[in-house]
Amino acid sequence: MPVVETPVTLTPSDAGLTDAEVHRIRNDFPILGTEVNGKPLVYLDSGATSQNPVSVMEAEQEFYEQRNAAVHRGAHTLAVEATDAYEDARAAVARFIGARTDELVWTSNATEGINLVAYAMSNAAAGRGGDAARRFAVGPGDTLVVTEMEHHANLIPWQELAARTGAELRFLPVDDDGALRLEEAAAVITPATKLVAFSHASNVLGTINPVAEIVRLAQSVGALTLLDACQSVPHLPVDVKDLDVDFLVFSGHKMLGPTGIGALYGRAELLNAMPPFLTGGSMITTVTMERAEYLPSPNRFEAGTQRISQAVALGAAANYLAETGMSRVEAWESALGARLVEGLGAIPGIRVLGPRAGVPRIGLAAFDVDGVHAHDVGQFLDDRGIAVRVGHHCAQPLHRRFGLTATTRASTYLYTTTDEVDAFLEAVAHVRPFFGAN
Amino acid sequence: MSTGLEQLYQQIILDHAKARHGSPLREYDGAGRVGESHQLNPVCGDEITLRAGVADGTLTSVTWDGAGCAISMASASVLTDLVQGLPRDEVIALVDAFREVLRSRGRIEADEEVLGDAAAFSGVSRFPARVKCAMLAWVALEESLLAANA
Numbered sequence: 001m002p003v004v005e006t007p008v009t010l011t012p013s014d015a016g017l018t019d020a021e022v023h024r025i026r027n028d029f030p031i032l033g034t035e036v037n038g039k040p041l042v043y044l045d046s047g048a049t050s051q052n053p054v055s056v057m058e059a060e061q062e063f064y065e066q067r068n069a070a071v072h073r074g075a076h077t078l079a080v081e082a083t084d085a086y087e088d089a090r091a092a093v094a095r096f097i098g099a100r101t102d103e104l105v106w107t108s109n110a111t112e113g114i115n116l117v118a119y120a121m122s123n124a125a126a127g128r129g130g131d132a133a134r135r136f137a138v139g140p141g142d143t144l145v146v147t148e149m150e151h152h153a154n155l156i157p158w159q160e161l162a163a164r165t166g167a168e169l170r171f172l173p174v175d176d177d178g179a180l181r182l183e184e185a186a187a188v189i190t191p192a193t194k195l196v197a198f199s200h201a202s203n204v205l206g207t208i209n210p211v212a213e214i215v216r217l218a219q220s221v222g223a224l225t226l227l228d229a230c231q232s233v234p235h236l237p238v239d240v241k242d243l244d245v246d247f248l249v250f251s252g253h254k255m256l257g258p259t260g261i262g263a264l265y266g267r268a269e270l271l272n273a274m275p276p277f278l279t280g281g282s283m284i285t286t287v288t289m290e291r292a293e294y295l296p297s298p299n300r301f302e303a304g305t306q307r308i309s310q311a312v313a314l315g316a317a318a319n320y321l322a323e324t325g326m327s328r329v330e331a332w333e334s335a336l337g338a339r340l341v342e343g344l345g346a347i348p349g350i351r352v353l354g355p356r357a358g359v360p361r362i363g364l365a366a367f368d369v370d371g372v373h374a375h376d377v378g379q380f381l382d383d384r385g386i387a388v389r390v391g392h393h394c395a396q397p398l399h400r401r402f403g404l405t406a407t408t409r410a411s412t413y414l415y416t417t418t419d420e421v422d423a424f425l426e427a428v429a430h431v432r433p434f435f436g437a438n
Numbered sequence: 439m440s441t442g443l444e445q446l447y448q449q450i451i452l453d454h455a456k457a458r459h460g461s462p463l464r465e466y467d468g469a470g471r472v473g474e475s476h477q478l479n480p481v482c483g484d485e486i487t488l489r490a491g492v493a494d495g496t497l498t499s500v501t502w503d504g505a506g507c508a509i510s511m512a513s514a515s516v517l518t519d520l521v522q523g524l525p526r527d528e529v530i531a532l533v534d535a536f537r538e539v540l541r542s543r544g545r546i547e548a549d550e551e552v553l554g555d556a557a558a559f560s561g562v563s564r565f566p567a568r569v570k571c572a573m574l575a576w577v578a579l580e581e582s583l584l585a586a587n588a
Contacts, residue, residue, distance in 0.1 A: 037442065375482045375507035375571065376447075383443040391482045405483035405505060435508060436452055 016331030017324070017414065025324070026415050028053040039385030042420045047203055047231065047364050047411030048389050049253045052317075056256055059316035063309045071308055072282055072299070086308050089315025090298070093263055096318040097229075097248070098239035103271065105264040105298040106311055110230045111153040113249030113264035114197070116301060117226055118157040119277040121195070125165045129275035136224075136274055138194045140166035145189055145196045145223070148174040148401055149205055152394040154197055154228040167194070174401060178205035178354035185217050193223040200232035200243075204395045204409065205354030206337060206361035208232075211243050219244075224270075230254055234321070234413070235362055236330035240265050252310065257317035261310035264301070271297030278303040321414075329414045333363030336412040336421055340365040343425035349432050353402055364411035366393065369428075371437025374406040380434060381408075384427050445561035446568070447508065450516075454555075455508035460518030463503040466491040470498065473586025475578040479570050484510045488578035492586050495526050500579065507571050509562060514575030516555045526583060532556075533576050540569045 017025070026032050029051045034041050043051060063085055069078040071086045087101075094104040107113040123129065124136035138144065144158045148171050162169040170188050173181045180198075189196060196218040201208050211227065218225045226247040232238055233248075234255035240248055247270070252261040266274070276283060276294055280303040285293040294300045321329065341357045344350045349370035355361045369377050378390035389409045392399045399405055410424055432438075466472040470493025478485050484506030491499035500518045504511055521529045536556055539548045544564040548557035562572045 373482075373484075373507035375484070375568075376509070379446065379565070379568070380443065396483075399483075405485075435447075436456070 015328065016335060017328050019418070022332065022415060022417055026417075028055065028320075029415055030054065032415060036385040036387070037383055042384075042386040042423055044410040044412060044416065044420065044424055045387045045389050046234075046413035046416070047254070047393075047409060049259070050234065050256050050413055051415070052258065052313075053256055053320050055320055056258070056313045056316045060258060060309045060313040063312045068309070070305060082308060085312045086306070089311045089313075092315040092322075093311075093318045094265075096322055097233060097250075097265060098241050099265045100268060102297055103240075103265055103268050105266065105271070105301045106306055107249070107262045107264050108260055108307065109253070109262040110228060110249040110251040111157075111262075113247075113262055114154055114226065114228070115157045116264055116277040117247055117266075117274075118161045120274045122161055122164050123275040123277070129273065132273040133275050138165050138167040141192060142167040142194045143190065143192045144169050145172065145193050145198075145218075146170075147172040147180055147198045147209075149178070149180070149202045149207065149395065149398050150197070150199055151203055151228065151230070152396070153230075154199060154226075155397070158195075158197060172198070174205075174398065177356055177359070178202065178207045180207075180209060180214075182210065182213060185214070189214075189217045189221055189223065191221045193218070193221050195224045195226065197226040197228070199228040199230070200238070201235070201362045202354065202395075202398075203231050203364075204366045204393050204398055204407070206364050206366075207354055208236075208360055208362060211245070215244050231362055231364075235333055237326040246270055252314040252317065255314075255317055256320055257314035258310045261307045261314045263314075266297070268297060271300070274300075276300050276303070280304050282306075324414060332414060333412055333416075334360065336416055336418070337361045337363040337365065339418060339421050340410055340412070340425075343421065344428065347425070347429050349437065350428065353407060363413070363416070364409060366407040366409040368404055368407050369431055369437070372431055372435045374408045376435060377408040377428075377431050380431050381424070381427055384423075386424050386427055388424075442564070446565060448558045448561065450555055450558045451512040452508060454512035454515040457515055458504075458511055459515040460500050460502050461504060461514070462501065463487055463489055464499075464501040466499055466501075468498050469493040471586040473582040473584065475581035475585060477574050477578040477581070479506070479510075479574060481570070482507065484571055484574055486510070486514060486574050486578050488514070488575060488582050490579060490582035490586060492526060492583065497521055497524055497526055497529050497583075502575065502578070504575070506574065507568075509559075509568055509571040510574045513556075513559060513572045514578075516558070517575045517579060520554050520556055521579065529579070529583065533580050536576055537573065539563060540572055 067081045069082040071083040091101045094101045121136045124133040225245045227245040229250045233250040248265040253259040283303045351368045353366045374390040468491045472491045474489045476487045486504035488502040540563050548560040550557040559572050
C-alpha cells in the first residue's frame with residue numbers, strides 16, 4: 001500500500017461545497033466534535049492553525065509504525081521505504097501547487113522558507129555561490145520591497161537582510177479598504193529593486209492581492225519575486241507557474257497538516273544557482289577538510305535529518321485537499337467570508353478591517369469592537385466555545401496603520417459551517433452589552 | 439452566562455476598567471524620589487506607563503497611562519487605590535501576595551483583608567493566558583519603585 005495516494009483528478013467546478021458535504025467533511029476531523037467550556041467547539045482560528053483529518057494523523061502514525069528510518073542514506077529496506085514515502089509526499093505537495101518535484105524544498109514552516117531565501121541572498125552578497133549567485137546579491141543602492149500588510153515573517157527577515165547588506169527596505173502602502181496602493185508601485189518598485197516579497201492573501205485583512213500585476217512590475221525591473229502563500233495555498237487553487245513567481249512559501253499546519261513542516265517553492269534554475277542557507281549533512285557531494293560541493297535542489301537546502309513523518313503527513317493533507325477540490329473549497333470559504341463581513345457590519349460598534357462587503361476576500365474577518373479590547377472579546381467568545389484569534393496577528397505595522405493595536409479575527413476553513421458563523425455573529429452582538437460599552 | 443466568565447469579569451472589574459483611577463499619567467512634583475516604568479505585553483499589545491513618587495519610605499503618588507483589555511486596565515485602577523499612602527515595604531508585600539494568588543491556577547484564594555478590591559482578580563488565576571494582563575500594572579509599580587531607588 002502506498003503511503004501517499006495519488007489524488008483524484010480535480011473536477012473543475014465553480015460550485016462550492018454543499019452544506020451536506022461540509023458536514024461529511026467534519027466527520028473526518030475528530031476535534032471538531034469536542035466540547036470547550038461545556039459548549040460544542042466552534043473553531044474559527046484556522047488562519048492560525050488548521051485541524052487535522054484522520055487520514056493525515058494516520059499517515060504519520062503509519063509511517064512510524066511501518067516505515068520509520070533515516071532517508072537518503074542506508075541501503076536497508078526500511079530506509080528505502082522511508083525515502084519513498086518522503087519523496088512521494090514531496091511529489092504530492094509539489095503537484096498540489098503545480099511545481100516540479102525538484103522545486104519543492106521542505107522547511108519547518110513558511111518563516112524558515114523566507115529566511116532561507118533571505119540568508120541565501122545574504123550569502124550571495126558575501127560572495128558565496130560565485131558568478132551564478134550574483135543575481136541574488138544585494139548591497140548599498142539596492143532596494144528590497146515588501147508591503148504594509150505583511151506578516152512579521154515576511155517583513156523582519158528582509159529588515160535583517162537590509163541591515164546586513166546595506167540594501168534599503170521599502171514598502172507598498174495599503175489603502176483604507178485594505179488594498180495595496182498600486183498607483184504608488186511605480187515609485188517603489190524601481191530598477192534598483194532586487195526583490196519584491198508580498199503576501200498572496202492577507203492574514204488580517206482577507207485581501208487577495210493582484211499577484212499578476214505585482215509580478216509584472218517586478219519582472220519589468222528585473223527583480224525577484226517571493227510570494228507568502230500561507231493564506232492562499234490552503235484555501236484556493238494555487239499554480240506557481242500561472243502565478244509566475246520566483247519563490248513561494250507556505251506552512252503545513254495551516255493546510256490540514258502537522259506543525260513543523262512547510263515548503264519553499266523556487267524556480268529550479270534559481271534554486272540551483274542559489275547558495276545554501278543551512279549547511280551540513282545530506283546536502284553535499286564531495287567534502288574535504290577545506291571545502292564542500294553541494295547537491296542540486298531540493299537536497300541542497302535540506303541539511304541534516306529532515307522532518308520525515310511531518311512531510312509524509314503533509315503529503316496526505318495535500319491529497320485530502322486535492323480530492324476535495326480547491327476551487328470548491330475556495331467558493332465555500334468565499335461565501336463564509338462574505339457572511340462574516342455582512343453579519344459583522346450589521347452589529348453596532350463593529351469595524352471590520354479589509355475589503356468592504358461585496359469585494360472578494362478569503363474566508364476570514366478581523367474586526368475592532370468599539371470600547372472593548374480584543375482580548376476581552378476573545379475571552380467572551382471562548383466562554384461560548386468559540387475559538388478566535390486576538391491580538392496583532394503578527395502584523396503590528398498594519399494594525400498601527402489602522403490606528404489599532406489589536407483586533408479579533410474569525411477565520412474559516414472547509415469544515416466551517418454557516419451555523420458556526422451565525423453562532424459567532426450572534427455571540428459578537430452580545431459583547432458590547434456585556435462589557436457595558438456604549 | 440457561565441459562572442466562569444462572571445468570575446473573571448466581576449462587576450467591580452468592569453467598573454474599574456472604565457473609571458481608571460490614577461490615569462492619566464501626571465508629573466510628580468512632590469517631595470522625595472520618582473520612578474517610572476513602561477510595561478508591554480507583546481502577545482496582545484497591552485501597555486502601561488506608570489509613575490510612582492516615594493517620600494520618606496511611603497508611596498505618595500501613583501499615576502499611569504495605559505491601553506489594553508478590561509483586566510489590565512481595571513487592575514491598574516484597583517492597584518492605584520490600594521497602594522497610595524502605604525509604606526514602600528507594604529506595597530512590595532502586596533505585589534508579592536497578588537502575584538502568588540494569580541500564579542496559583544485557582545489554588546490560592548485571595549485574602550480580601552489584605553488585598554481589598556484586588557481580591558476580585560482571584561478568578562483570573564484560572565485563566566493562565568490572562569495572568570499577565572492582571573500583573574502588568576503591578577510589575578510596572580515594582581519596577582518604578584526600583585527605578586526610584588527609594
